[in-house]
Amino acid sequence: MPDSGNLESVDASQRPDSQSQVRVYAMPPREGALPVEIVQGFLEALTSDDPQFAMARKYLTKEASKDWDPEGSTTVLADGPNTDAGNAGNDADGSRRFSLTGQQVATVDKQHAYRPAAASYSQFVHLSQVGGPGRKEWRIDKPPPGVVLGQSDFQRIYRSVNKYYFAGPSGTGANGPRGLVADPIYIRQRIEPLTETVKALLEGPTNWLDQVVDSRFRSGTRLKDPGKSLAPDDQNRLTVQLNSQADDASQTRCREMAAQLLFTLQDLTPSGVEQVTLQRSNGSMLCVLSQSHAESVAAHRSADRPDYQYFIDEKHRLVRMPANAGSNANPAPVNGILGTGDQPLRSAAVSRDEKRAAGVSRDGKALYTGSLVLEDTLGKAQVRSRATAEEDRLSTPSWDGRGDLWVADRDPKRPRLLWLGKGEGEPVQVEVPGLDGRIEAVRVSADGVRIALLVEGKDGKTSLWIGRVERGEGERPTISVLDPTQAAPRMEEVTAMSWAGGSRLVVVGRESGGVQQMRYVQCDGSVLSRAALPGLTGVKEIAASESEQQPLVAHSDDGIVRLPAGSQWQTVVKEGSAPVYPG
Known part of the structure; x- marks a missing residue:
C-alpha cells in the first residue's frame, strides 16, 4: 500500500487493462443523495459483478426497474459515458434530466453478439422523487437502454467465448463434411460463465451466422432448471439436464449435441471439460461423450495441426519446413511441379490435407495447381489476369476446408473474386454485394463459412472485412459472400492478415498516427486482451495456423521468420517470401 502522495479519483472506465482482475462492488444509494450522485452511482453499478444488477436497480423507481432490461443490449463507449454536471436540466414538474454522451465503439445484442458500431452516443436519464411526504428520494425513472459502459470496463467484465455449431448445407454444400463452426459471443466472465455459455449455445446461433450453420439441439431445447448452476465434478465431468424437447433425441443426435457442448466449453474452466453427460427431463441418461x-x-x-509450413524461396520455388517450432530441418522443395522452379512463383497456397497446392506465376498473370504427392507436369493455367501492372494481377490463393480454391483478380478494369470447385474446372465469379472497394487479399476460414478480405478503399488504404459464404447447388453453383463486416475497425490500415483459430485472426497494420503493429483480433471486430505481439521490422506477409499451438511465420525485413510460443522471433532464412500454412 502507498504511504504517501495525493489521493486521486479514478473513473471506472479509466482503469488499465492490467487491472482486469479488479472486481467492482456496487454500493446502494445513500440517504438523501443528490440527482448527480444517483446517476453516477447507477453507472458505476453497471460496471460491477452484480449477477442480476440488483444494486443498479436500487437507483431506479419500481416501475423503471420492472421495464429495464440490462440483458437486452450493451453499449460500449471509448471512455465511458460523460455525465458532467453541466448536462443537467430541470423539468417543469421539478424532476431532473441528465444527458449521457460519449463515443460509441460497439454494441453487444441480446444474443451476446459483438458488433463494431462507431457513432456518437447520446441518451437522456430522467429522475423524479419518490417516497412519502416525510422523506423523498431521487430515483431514475427513465434509464438508458440496456447497459452502457466504457471500453476498459467491458474488457474487464466480459470475455469472448466460441459457441460451436455444425456447418449447414449452404455453408458446406450438400456433399461437404459437417465440420464445426465457431460463433463468438461475449459473456460476463465472473457471473456463472459456464452456465451462461450453455444457455447461449442452446438458444442457437447468432443472426449473422444462422443462415449457414445448424444446431443439433432442437428449437426450444433449454436447461431443465435454468436457475441451477452448472459445474464439472472433480474429474472434469459435466452433467447437463435438458427439458422435454430433447427427450426423444436419437443416440447419434445426442452425441452431436454433446460434441457441440464439449468444444464450446473447452476453454471455460482451468482444466477443461473431459466428459459430458446429457440427461432427459426426468433425469434419465440420454448419452455420454x-x-x-x-x-x-x-x-x-x-x-488440426499441419505437418509443414511453406514459403517461396529465392529460386521462386515452393518449399516447406516442419511445422514443429523445435525442428532445425532446412527448408526443402515440395514434391511435384511447383517445387521444381520450372514455373517461377511469387505466391502459393497449400490444400488443408497437404496433398495439392496452387501457385501464382512470378508475374502474377497465371494461377496453376499441382500435386504435392505425385510427380506431374505443369498443366494449363486455371485462371489468367489481364491487368497491365503486376501488382494489379492475381492475389495469393486460398483453399477452404472442403477443398475449394479461392483467388482475387485485382485488375482495375475487371476486379473479380473467383472460386474453383476442388481447385479445378471453370472458375466461378463470386458475388460480393455490399462491399465497396477492390479485393486485395483473400483468406478462407477452415470451416469454409467465413472469408477474410483485405479491401482497398477509395483513399488507397486497405481494411479487413469478414463475409459469410453462401453456396447454391446446381449444375453451375452460385457462390456469394454476404453481410461483410469490418474486423479491425480501430486500425486505419491493415496490410496483411491470416486466420489464427476458429474465430481469431492475426493482422498487421497501424492505427491512425501510429506505427506498424501485429495483433490478434476476433472476426466479430473485437480486440482480444493482450492481443499485441512482439515487434518485428517491416512485416510484409504473415501466416498463422488455425491450430493455436503452432508458431507464427512472417516475411519481414529479416527474411522468413517465425515466432514459437513464449519466445522471440527467429530467422529461418534471409531470402524468401509469401509464407503460408495449409489453407
Whole structure:
C-alpha cells in the first residue's frame, strides 16, 4: 500500500487493462443523495459483478426497474459515458434530466453478439422523487437502454467465448463434411460463465451466422432448471439436464449435441471439460461423450495441426519446413511441379490435407495447381489476369476446408473474386454485394463459412472485412459472400492478415498516427486482451495456423521468420517470401 502522495479519483472506465482482475462492488444509494450522485452511482453499478444488477436497480423507481432490461443490449463507449454536471436540466414538474454522451465503439445484442458500431452516443436519464411526504428520494425513472459502459470496463467484465455449431448445407454444400463452426459471443466472465455459455449455445446461433450453420439441439431445447448452476465434478465431468424437447433425441443426435457442448466449453474452466453427460427431463441418461471421442463425432478443423509450413524461396520455388517450432530441418522443395522452379512463383497456397497446392506465376498473370504427392507436369493455367501492372494481377490463393480454391483478380478494369470447385474446372465469379472497394487479399476460414478480405478503399488504404459464404447447388453453383463486416475497425490500415483459430485472426497494420503493429483480433471486430505481439521490422506477409499451438511465420525485413510460443522471433532464412500454412 502507498504511504504517501495525493489521493486521486479514478473513473471506472479509466482503469488499465492490467487491472482486469479488479472486481467492482456496487454500493446502494445513500440517504438523501443528490440527482448527480444517483446517476453516477447507477453507472458505476453497471460496471460491477452484480449477477442480476440488483444494486443498479436500487437507483431506479419500481416501475423503471420492472421495464429495464440490462440483458437486452450493451453499449460500449471509448471512455465511458460523460455525465458532467453541466448536462443537467430541470423539468417543469421539478424532476431532473441528465444527458449521457460519449463515443460509441460497439454494441453487444441480446444474443451476446459483438458488433463494431462507431457513432456518437447520446441518451437522456430522467429522475423524479419518490417516497412519502416525510422523506423523498431521487430515483431514475427513465434509464438508458440496456447497459452502457466504457471500453476498459467491458474488457474487464466480459470475455469472448466460441459457441460451436455444425456447418449447414449452404455453408458446406450438400456433399461437404459437417465440420464445426465457431460463433463468438461475449459473456460476463465472473457471473456463472459456464452456465451462461450453455444457455447461449442452446438458444442457437447468432443472426449473422444462422443462415449457414445448424444446431443439433432442437428449437426450444433449454436447461431443465435454468436457475441451477452448472459445474464439472472433480474429474472434469459435466452433467447437463435438458427439458422435454430433447427427450426423444436419437443416440447419434445426442452425441452431436454433446460434441457441440464439449468444444464450446473447452476453454471455460482451468482444466477443461473431459466428459459430458446429457440427461432427459426426468433425469434419465440420454448419452455420454468424452473429449477423446468428440473428434470422431464432429470435425473440428481448427484443432488440426499441419505437418509443414511453406514459403517461396529465392529460386521462386515452393518449399516447406516442419511445422514443429523445435525442428532445425532446412527448408526443402515440395514434391511435384511447383517445387521444381520450372514455373517461377511469387505466391502459393497449400490444400488443408497437404496433398495439392496452387501457385501464382512470378508475374502474377497465371494461377496453376499441382500435386504435392505425385510427380506431374505443369498443366494449363486455371485462371489468367489481364491487368497491365503486376501488382494489379492475381492475389495469393486460398483453399477452404472442403477443398475449394479461392483467388482475387485485382485488375482495375475487371476486379473479380473467383472460386474453383476442388481447385479445378471453370472458375466461378463470386458475388460480393455490399462491399465497396477492390479485393486485395483473400483468406478462407477452415470451416469454409467465413472469408477474410483485405479491401482497398477509395483513399488507397486497405481494411479487413469478414463475409459469410453462401453456396447454391446446381449444375453451375452460385457462390456469394454476404453481410461483410469490418474486423479491425480501430486500425486505419491493415496490410496483411491470416486466420489464427476458429474465430481469431492475426493482422498487421497501424492505427491512425501510429506505427506498424501485429495483433490478434476476433472476426466479430473485437480486440482480444493482450492481443499485441512482439515487434518485428517491416512485416510484409504473415501466416498463422488455425491450430493455436503452432508458431507464427512472417516475411519481414529479416527474411522468413517465425515466432514459437513464449519466445522471440527467429530467422529461418534471409531470402524468401509469401509464407503460408495449409489453407
